[in-house]
Structures are given as structure tokens and as C-alpha cells.
Amino acid sequence: MKFNVNQHDLQKSLNYCQGVIEKRSTLPILSNVLLDASNSKLTVTATDLDLIFIHEIDNVEIIEEGKITVTSSIMYDIIRKFSSGKKINLSLSDKNKLQLESEKSIFHLNCINASEFPLTNENFNQNEFSVKSKQLLKLLNKCKFSVSNDETRHYLSGVFFHQTQIENKIFLTAAATDSHRMSISKLRLNEKIEFEPIILPKKTIFQLCSLLEDYEGDVKISNIKSKIKFELNNSILISKLIDGKFPNYVQVIPKNNQKKLETDLKLFLGSVDRVASVSLDKKDGVKFDLSKDTLNLSVNNANSGDGKESLNVKFDHDLQISFNSRYLIDVASQLDGDKIEMFFNDTGSPALIKDPSDFDSIYVVMPMKG
Numbered sequence: 516m517k518f519n520v521n522q523h524d525l526q527k528s529l530n531y532c533q534g535v536i537e538k539r540s541t542l543p544i545l546s547n548v549l550l551d552a553s554n555s556k557l558t559v560t561a562t563d564l565d566l567i568f569i570h571e572i573d574n575v576e577i578i579e580e581g582k583i584t585v586t587s588s589i590m591y592d593i594i595r596k597f598s599s600g601k602k603i604n605l606s607l608s609d610k611n612k613l614q615l616e617s618e619k620s621i622f623h624l625n626c627i628n629a630s631e632f633p634l635t636n637e638n639f640n641q642n643e644f645s646v647k648s649k650q651l652l653k654l655l656n657k658c659k660f661s662v663s664n665d666e667t668r669h670y671l672s673g674v675f676f677h678q679t680q681i682e683n684k685i686f687l688t689a690a691a692t693d694s695h696r697m698s699i700s701k702l703r704l705n706e707k708i709e710f711e712p713i714i715l716p717k718k719t720i721f722q723l724c725s726l727l728e729d730y731e732g733d734v735k736i737s738n739i740k741s742k743i744k745f746e747l748n749n750s751i752l753i754s755k756l757i758d759g760k761f762p763n764y765v766q767v768i769p770k771n772n773q774k775k776l777e778t779d780l781k782l783f784l785g786s787v788d789r790v791a792s793v794s795l796d797k798k799d800g801v802k803f804d805l806s807k808d809t810l811n812l813s814v815n816n817a818n819s820g821d822g823k824e825s826l827n828v829k830f831d832h833d834l835q836i837s838f839n840s841r842y843l844i845d846v847a848s849q850l851d852g853d854k855i856e857m858f859f860n861d862t863g864s865p866a867l868i869k870d871p872s873d874f875d876s877i878y879v880v881m882p883m884k885g
Contacts, residue, residue: 516552516579516580516581516582516583516605516606516607517552517577517578517579517581517604517605517606517607518552518557518575518576518577518578518579518604518605518606519575519576519578519602519603519604519605520557520572520575520576520602520603520605521572521574521600521601521602521603522594522597522598522599522600522601522602522603522617523599523600524572525557525559525572525594525603526591526594526595527729528559528570528572529548529559529587529590529591529594529595530591530595531561531568531570531722531725531726531750532548532559532561532568532570532587532591533587533588533591534568534718534721534722534725535561535562535563535566535567535568535722536548536561536562536563536587536588537563540563543627544584544627544631544632544633545562545563545564545633546586546587546588547584547585547586547587547626547627547632548560548561548584548585548587548590549561549582549583549584549629549632549634550582550583550584550585550605550613551582551629552575552577552579552580552581552582552605553577553580553581553582555573555574555575555576555577556571556572556573556575557571557572557575557577558570558571558572559571559572560632560634561587562632562633562634563718564633565716565718565754565755566716566718566719566722566752566753566754566755567634567635567751567752567753567754568722568750568751568752569750569751569752569753570749570750570751571749571750572749573749578606579606581607582629583607583613583626583628583629584626584627584628584629584631584632585613585624585625585626585627586624586625589624590615590624593615593622593624594615597617597618597620598617598618601617601618602617603615603616603617604616604617607626608623610626610628611625611626611627611628612624612625612626613626637739637742637753638739639737639738639739639742639744639753641709641737641739642708642709642710642737642738643735643736643737644704644708644709644710644735644736644737645733645734645735645736646687646702646704646733646734646736647732647733647734648727648730648731648732648733648734648747649727649731650702651702651723651727651734652724652727652728653700653702654687654689654700654701654702655674655689655720655723655724655727656724656849657689657698657700657849657876658674658689658690658691658698658699658700659674659691659717659720659721659724660691660698660845660846660849661691661692661693661696661697661698661845661878662674662691662693662717662720663691663692663693663694664693665693668694669757669758669759670714670757670759670760670761670762671691671692671693671694671761671762672716672717672757673691673714673715673716673717673719673720673756673757674689674690674691674714674715674720675689675690675691675712675713675714675715675761675764676688676689676710676712676713676714676715677710677712677713678704678707678708678710678712679701680707684703685703685704685705685706685707685708686701686702686703686704686875687701687702687704687708687710688700688701689701690761690764692762692764692767694881695839695842695880695881696842696845696846696878696879696880696881697764697767697768697878697879698846698849698876698877698878699764699768699876699877699878700875700876700877701875701876702875703875710738711738711740712761713738713743713756714756714757714759714761715743715754715756715757716754716755716756716757719752719754722752723745723752726745726747726750726752727747730747730748730750732747732748734746734747738756741755741756741758742754742755742756743756767865767879768867768877768879769858769860769864769865769866769867769879771860772858772859772860772864772866772867773858773860774830774831774832774834774858774859774860775829775830775856775857775858776805776810776828776829776830776856776857776858776859777828777829777830777854777855777856777857777871778810778826778827778828778829778854778855779853779854779855780847780850780852780853780854780855781853782826783826783847783855784844784847784848786810786812786824786826787801787812787840787843787844787847788840788844789822789824790812790813790814790822790823790824790840791814791822791840791841791844792822793814793816793819793820793821793822794814794816794819794840795816795818795819798839799814799815799816799840800814800837800838800839800840800882800883801813801814801837801838801839801840801843802814802815802835802836802837803834803835803836803837803838804835805828805830805832805833805834805835805836805859806830806833807830807831807832807833808827808828808829808830808831809825809826809827809828809830810825810826810827810828810830811823811824811825811826812824812825812826814840832859834859834861834862835862836859836861836862836866836882837882837883837884838866838880838882838883839880839883842880843880846868846878846880847868849870849876850870850872850873851870851872851873852870852871852872852873853872854870854871854872855868855869855870856868856869856870856871857869862882863882863884864882865879865880865881865882866879866880866882867879868880
């Protein structure tokens with residue numbers, strides 16, 4: 516096995532692999548990436564057994580075809596310290612040593628035989644549909660912060676994807692909740708698709724987001740019973756799905772929140788962020804004291820002090836309600852327009868948050884007691 520590859524291309528590929536490979540894996544082979552040099556391209560594969568990432572690098576000069584596995588983190592660390600964009604020569608010096616050479620550097624890395632690398636091949640092609648990469652990224656970004664970290668309710672530790680229909684329009688809808696807050700967003704599809712509802716794990720979501728950020732184009736999606744496959748131009752991500760039933764989130768969306776608050780998004784975000792600074796653990800609620808066209812925000816912490824701020828808003832009622840500041844900041848940071856709209860019922864009921872510039876996304880935040 517002997518080939519030459521551009522430093523930048525290999526670094527980018529190995530960087531993605533870092534997100535897949537578990538830091539403390541019990542099986543040494545799972546710390547490795549599989550390098551397969553054939554058909555004038557290099558295919559790099561990483562897996563943690565739940566997630567498989569495959570990346571193809573074109574325009575690789577292959578002198579001798581072959582495949583081998585090498586420790587991902589060490590190789591990545593070396594490659595990223597080589598001069599950017601330079602040519603790297605890789606060759607198998609003997610059965611279990613991979614030689615990396617660039618400019619005046621030579622490294623020999625220990626290898627494990629490619630035959631030990633776990634690869635599964637499954638036929639995904641029955642139900643396939645495509646979405647634009649930036650639309651899918653938006654969908655994931657609007658929901659991922661609401662995913663639960665609670666290990667006991669594993670069915671909440673992912674984003675729920677399913678097909679919905681409103682009148683004659685078809686959508687791919689995503690929802691996530693940790694039972695304190697919820698995000699729902701949807702993207703319009705051209706036609707009905709063959710797609711069973713799925714729960715996509717958190718790790719897969721973050722890996723997919725980093726791929727989509729660097730990619731403009733269509734993403735092909737296909738799923739079979741327990742797995743889903745995302746195909747980008749030069750990358751494939753195959754993931755196991757979370758086995759479980761996602762709760763009926765629609766019934767949690769408040770139906771009778773008539774008290775509408777509207778204000779400038781940047782000012783709102785700044786105010787909440789500033790008054791929350793006085794609380795170290797962010798567990799202290801930001802208290803909203805609302806009267807006509809005025810929002811008084813305050814945080815009071817027994818150990819560190821208190822903070823108050825007042826904001827001009829459009830509002831026509833009197834209401835006192837408290838929220839976890841982190842939840843408000845997470846939602847507000849995802850809104851695209853200049854304004855934020857919040858709809859309230861009473862002190863103990865969840866608030867509905869909307870973005871006037873994005874009709875496809877809504878958020879629900881539970882108030883804090885006390």
C-alpha cells in the first residue's frame with residue numbers, strides 16, 4: 516500500500532472521525548480508522564459500532580492499492596501539525612507499520628490488520644428521499660438543544676423525526692424535549708415519502724451537523740428498521756436509531772395562551788443574559804414581572820446577590836412568572852428574525868415561544884415554581 520494525499524483533505528476527514536470514535540474504547544480496533552486506498556481514492560472509515568462514518572477523498576495518487584487501520588487520534592494529531600496543504604506520502608513499511616512522510620518529517624505508526632475492522636453492509640435503498648443540506652441543518656439546530664441528557668428515559672435522548680401533513684402540504688417534522696422545554700421544527704417536502712418515524716441519537720445529530728456545516732447540496736436519506744443512512748457528496752453516515760416510543764408532543768403544545776408579549780430579540784437576549792450573570796449555577800429562575808408594555812426581569816441569589824433590568828415590550832396584561840435563564844437563552848439564540856413572541860396563560864403554565872420570521876418552528880418552556 517502506497518499513496519500520496521493532500522494534508523488539508525486528510526486532516527478534514529480525520530477531524531470528522533474524532534467525533535465518531537469513542538475516547539475510551541474497550542476494543543483497540545475501535546480507536547482506529549480504516550484507510551482503504553483503491554480506485555484512485557482514499558476511503559476513511561470510523562465507527563463506534565452504533566455510528567459508522569465513511570469519507571472519500573478524491574484526487575489521491577495511488578502507487579499501490581491496499582488497506583490498513585491506524586490509531587485515529589495519533590494520526591490526526593500528526594497530520595494537523597504538518598504544513599497546511601502539503602503533500603503527505605503514506606506507505607506500509609512492513610505489515611504493521613504505516614509510514615507518514617511530509618517535508619522533513621517521517622513517522623512510523625503501529626497498525627492493526629484491516630480484516631479486524633467491523634464493517635456491516637446493509638441494503639438501504641428501498642426508501643430514499645432527498646433534502647437540502649442547509650434545511651436539514653436548520654431543522655437539527657432548532658431542536659438539538661432541547662434533547663434530554665437523562666439516561667433513564669433514553670427515548671428522549673434524541674430528536675424525533677416523522678412525516679406530517681397539514682392540509683395538502685407534506686413536512687418532515689422534528690421534535691425534541693427534556694420535559695422542561697421542547698422544540699418543534701419542520702421542513703416542507705415536495706411529495707409524500709416512505710418514512711417510518713425515528714428517534715435519532717444525540718451523538719449522530721452533532722456529527723451530522725458538523726458535516727452539514729461544510730456542505731452545500733442534497734442529502735439522501737434512507738432508513739431501514741433500526742438504522743438510518745445519510746449520504747452527502749463524499750461522506751456517508753450510518754446510525755443506529757433509538758429504540759423506544761417518543762411521547763405525544765402535540766398535546767403538550769399550549770392551546771389557550773392568549774397573553775402575547777412581543778419585543779426586540781437582541782435586547783431580550785441581552786437582558787436575560789445580563790441578569791442571569793448574578794447566579795452561578797443558573798438554577799435560580801429569571802423572574803418576569805409583566806405589566807402594560809413593561810417587562811421587569813430579576814434574579815435573586817442568596818449567595819451572590821441580585822440583578823434587575825427593565826425592558827420595553829408590547830404586552831397588555833399583568834403577570835408574574837419565572838424561567839430557567841439557560842432555557843430562554845437557548846431558544847432565543849436560535850431565532851432568525853429581529854423579534855421574539857412569547858404567549859402566556861398563567862404563572863404555572865408553560866410559555867409558547869415563536870419566531871415571527873420562521874413559521875416552521877415553535878418552542879415550549881415550562882415555568883419554574885416559586
